[in-house]
Amino acid sequence: DAGVTQSPTHLIKTRGQQVTLRCSPKSGHDTVSWYQQALGQGPQFIFQYYEEEERQRGNFPDRFSGHQFPNYSSELNVNALLLGDSALYLCASSLVAGVENIQYFGAGTRLSVL
């Protein structure tokens, strides 16, 4: 049973560029959440997707957008990259019908913006 998978594992971009990160949820899960983790900090919630719609959003600018596909996989897009966007980007999946709604995380994508 595959867990949450993210690609790529590492990425280097320059300021002003755009980036797309991908996430495949754990088998049987229908909800995907994205988090940003700066060095030395705890993860910060970006947004959550369920039924191909954004359901919750954290305090992130519109440069951060996402998408969920019919197979429940998801993409995170960041436009006009800033140096401060350098971070570990984490995807977590869960089952909305699960009573306690436990989120399981992937290994993350480390983005470096130069």
Next chain:
Amino acid sequence: DAKTTQPPSMDCAEGRAANLPCNHSTISGNEYVYWYRQIHSQGPQYIIHGLKNNETNEMASLIITEDRKSSTLILPHATLRDTAVYYCIVRPAAQKLVFGQGTRLTINP
């Protein structure tokens, strides 16, 4: 903002029980207590969760006080591989996870 308070760091000897405290004095009746850990900038790993009762699984035990204002995560026989940052999170089910700074647990040989 995180609704929990944890000590920034703790040490424990290998083979001993590691007891990690968490204060959540403003917890609401519908909020669960979740524990995650993060090893060396890998993705956070779910450990255990509870609402009112104490819980145990293959990884750890969770003790929640009767007034639910605090809890303790217990790793019964700590190994070097348990060295990680441990996060205590309270939230209603289906809501976002709000991570604080966590407790950096170091297991010493």
